[in-house]
Amino acid sequence: MENRNNVTVFILLGLSHNKNIEIICFVLFLFCYIAIWMGNLLIMISITCSQLTEQPMYFFLNYLSLSDLCYTSTVTPKLLTDLLADRKSISYSNCMTQLFTTHLFGGIEIFILTGMAYDRYVAICKPLHYTIIMSRQRCNAIIIACCTGGFIHSASQFLLTIFLPFCGPNEIDHYFCDVYPLLKLACSNTHIIGLLVIANSGLIALVTFVVLMLSYFFILYTIRAYSAESRSKALSTCSSHVMVVVLFFAPALFVYIRPATTFPEDKVFALFYTIIAPMFNPLIYTLRNAEVKNALRKVWCRHTLLEGKSVF
Template structure:
């Protein structure tokens, strides 16, 4: 039996149906989004306007902040507006655009985090060859590969979703358009499509996870022979990255690396990788990093004219 797509918009059920809860969420997420904008822009400008841009770790960090900014902006502004709206709707085209851009920038972020793990591996395990291996051409190529990988992942998810027929109902039990909630609305058998969605996310998730685990496994094996002080210094350069990876990857893997189904808890886990992680990343990378603090201080002095 053939189905036609006669849905022109979707209704987003959001985080809550209670007005009081939505009012509180509006205030909290508005503050979070402002913090995301300020924090990530500050890192991008501070790194770009200083000598840190020539160091691979900070070069990747500036692009990570850019991807954070773009990634959260595909979801958070719409969520904030909807928290005050009586009717939370998104057009069919808007929904598919949101799905594509979210997975595109999310994919880029996953690959950049993986590239940063490789950078730390080279810095600690092959320090004498670091400047040769992590040269500008290789760093540029890794960013280009991250963008290409993000596009391929996103295009696969987008293609699978847009080929499905939607003939009602049109209520999405989420605060943004994503593949799994859309599969529930399709008026056809989605078991094969669901498998392809899992394969798409699973391949990317598992490959990057394996690379991360191997990188840090080799790092830990290498530093065990270092004197205590050198070991502590080496591991401190990795601690920020590990924290960011756990904050971003753990909820992401829970949502996407499993059978194609949805749970009420998915919305809570989604908050971690769409809002909380992009907000905390600038803090994590600056609080214990003297070079970043100095770069921000120098930028502030340039703006204010202080000595």
């Protein structure tokens, strides 16, 4: 415990040491963060204020947008601040808090994506039983299970890290506090802890990704017998989800499925699942989904009309 307290502040090395590049990154990521908030809030308000909230797919999409906002907000504001700062520091307690919240909301997002895949599987492969299987009680239970799973995953990562002794170097070669960069700084043998991290983060990401791909394999197998129009509609809905899954899981698997080592490329890959994926999720789901676009039009056109009437 005494050794651990020798380091009270960590220095984040960030994305680059070049000030011009940092300014360019600041402008780019500020735009991304604003787009994330605007896009996800737009989806949440449109779904909540329309009949779409009664449908399980949009019920889950609403929570996915909320988890996107929470997840990216654990990392992006600090990144934006550090890009303009000369000294990129974070206290030990804030570092541990960031580690916990990042894995909490990241875990919730992974499990919600799995719940959405299950919803599409039931809708396409068991359409006659869909309303019974995907009742509101079942949907609420899935969301509770997602939050519980995210908490267990995050608490495991947190407990593996909180007891590590930090008594020497305090420079984290990353733009946020994550397990692997912290293991590199610990002044003790972290081989077993590294294996436990792989078993936790790596296997969760890998197993979830395999389950997601299997669900879409069964969906593709089932829609062979459908009419061309039904096939097109099913593929349109599922392709949006597959794009989101690949955008999120591919870089996450690269970082967490290997042994506990860090590469300079990790920071670039981390940008995909902490900033890029949350930004593209609203675009992917709205541009490729007619029901969401119609809901957006109805809700915001109605809002505009009401404002116009109140003026007169």
